[in-house]
Amino acid sequence: MNYKISSEFIPTINAIEKHLVGKRETIALSLATFFAGGHLLLEDIPGVGKTTLAKYLSQVLGLDFGRIQFTSDMLPSDILGLNYYNQKEGSFVFKQGPIFTSFLLADEINRSMPKTQSALLQAMEEGVVTIDSVAYTLPEPFFVIGTQNPHEEVGTFPLPNSQLDRFMCSFGIGYPDSASERAILKGDKEDSNTVSQALLTSSEVEMYMKKVIKVTLSDALLDFLQAIIAYTRESEVFEYGLSIRGALALTAMVKSWAMLQGRNYATADDVQMVTSIVCSHRLVFIEGKTTAKRIHDEIFTQIHSDT
């Protein structure tokens, strides 16, 4: 892939890469998802650095970090919070759940019951939590990284596709290449307990998010985007096509990826870069296994950009 991350973000990425060696692209894509205002679903086997990524991402972005380890006996109130009776004051008091944070790591999201899952997903979509008919606004920005184990295990409740749609992107981290792995094995990785400094201020974060919205999409690019979206709907290899939300997510990601490269316009390359990660949890092949690479190949051997 051809891309060149803008120098503004290089320090940020470098800081995270210290802990997640050889995964610059994954880090950049996570950043892009964050700036696009979406949520990220990390799907990979345990022990490849999902949590590490989330942790250090939150640190460099200077956001409050909250983490929920999902278990099968978890209740919605364990995430959202609850009203309890304060005997001292003689009234009900709202106790915020762990969701009231800017940066939430929802670990092993498929371990909890659907009821709990949906409580989280609703909050993710609306940015609002309603308890006992009182609405509590979640902090701004609000970014969730969900992780799940792709291999079905006993006691998991796979997320239905409609719920998966709420995540903007989904990708795995994968094994490091041999050089990086060697570095890790050697122990060149920085101590996992060190706390990274926040490299971006909240105003900067806000500015970048605004920048994403302002990225222009030319007619040529919109044609290309629409061709892709139409193809996912018309093609007979997928069970169903991209929803409107999916299409919006794709556009937002394209813009964000363009912004990450310091451009105020998006190109066809940006689209090629992000399409598979936006679509990999949204599209399902009728036959065979659905993988991001397969989606990418399927779409871009059929849909070409002249420009």
Add this chain to the structure above:
Amino acid sequence: MKFLNIFQNTNLTPLKLLDLAFIIVLLPLFLMLKVPMLVFVVMVLGIVFFTKKPAKTWLIILIFVLGIFALYLSLYGAFSFRGLSRLKLFLELLVYVLLIVVSMQRLTQQINIYLLLSPFLFLALSLFFFHGMLMLIYVIFEIFFLLWMILSHRMEGDIVESFRSSIVMFMYSLPWVVVLFIFFPRISFEHASYGFRGETVQRMGHDGTMFLDNKALLVPSDRIVMEVGFEKKVPPSNLLYFRGSILYIDNKDHWEPIPSFVKRKKQVLRKINVDTIEYKVTLYPTQKRWIYLLDVPVKPVKESKLDRDLISTVKHSIKEPMHYAATSALSSRFYDELDRYTLKVSSRVNPKHNPQTYAEAMKIKDLYPSIEKRAKEIIKFFKSKSLTYTLKPEPLDINHTTDSFLFDKRRGYCVHFASSFVTMARMTGIPSRIVTGYKGDVSNALNNYLAVKEKNAHAWAELYINQHWVRYETTSTASHIESQQQTDEDGESVKSTKNPLVKKVNLYLMYAKYQVETWILYYSNIRQKQLLQYAKDNPKFIFTFVVSLIFLVMISFLLISYFRRPTYSSEALAILQPLLQFLKKKGFVRKKSESLHQYFMHYVEENQEKIELTMIIKEIDKIYELIVYGNMNTKELLKGLKKLVKKFKKI
């Protein structure tokens, strides 16, 4: 063009495409199929339409039997081995056999080379049956359609793109078709019967004799007898006399020519001091042997004989439209040395038949010794009788036609005028004769085109004065002219158009039809020679021809470029095209899935040693990206892009 997207992925199977081609090609042939064969074809189409699987052997055999049966019924009565010598019957048989064979092969659902070729065979065969203008248009359509079918098959059913390509191919071929057409005239099926017998039967118009009674054939119809193309503008009406035949012998109620077995001295053609004009005639089938030339023909038309009365005849009666070029001097008089026989015949008159006229004639003869004076006096006399020109005269007394016309009824048309005039002239001692033929009417003319209709049939007199035959327009002595309109009011409907606008439009249509027919449908080596001769005489024509050919080429190229205009999503991409093509030629092919940026980066990677080039490519990439994605569609950027492309190509 959004709606065209529906067709984008219509993947028509080769079999379906072939079916379409068959239907298109067979449509005109349906018009000539006899009912049993038509039923057979419809039945086969039905089977083809409703069955998806290849037909079983028994069905194919059944189809064969049914086809033979239909063929037998269709040709029942018409067929004999002698009949095969007629081109149309032979071809009909060919079409039927081909239909049966094609049906059988089609039902097996296997495409073989013969099945693929048969649409073209049908196309060629239909040309034998129809050669009108509609067919010409349809054939062009058919060829285009077949081309489109082939292309769309090759292009994996992409209907829109193959349509575009076939238009382009069609446009490319257009100028060459014109050139080929001019230099290789097609053999007109009308003319070349390949040893088959001709069979157009049509009767019309002019006859060798001229009747004065009610039997006199007078059809004021608008049917076209011939179409004449002049070199320049059509001459005025009073010069447009087409000679048909000459009548000498008065048989009371009708006039006859001199029998053909009579040997007469040959005519000595002497030059006439009037400019000659050239013209081309298309004569429609008359079943007669006369061809009509303008007075006075200067030389015989090829393949025809010009007799001593300057009447042209061809060897066989005319059964197909005939084309000939002729030269005439538009004079109303010409020199002739009369032999004794002709002099005798043209002076013969029986005074007893028309005593009243004879008395008047004798008066004139006694008073004026000069022959010219006598002729003038006869005209004067005719004028004094206040005759009426009408197309609906009362019948004359057939034993005394001239007396009856001049002194009793005094109503008649050209035949009666000419007959009476000649009779009286002979009585005064002037040798004279009647000429029948056609008189052109400039109201049927447009530019250099003149249509001669049946109602233009005419008769006039020729008087032998001072060793010259002099034409006399005898109907001009009429004092009253009863127009056709008045006679129509009698109730009998003569359906001729009265509206001048309709008439004008009609004339224009006829003119256009004539031009297409002469120069396209009937274009043959004869026309080619005419064209060459014309080009030789008019060097200017060659220039015009070349210029118009260039014009045509340019037009077709314009059309091509219109249809091939790039459907690039942006102007910038159009600017980059030369560069992309250049790179492609150099063997650097862009992968389909590659975006342009990726393609350029790819190039840069592979050609790192060519620093200058990669620099330019990088620059181009940058500007291009700004224009296409950055919405910075400014003129300066586009100009810069153009410059860079040029610079790149230079290096």
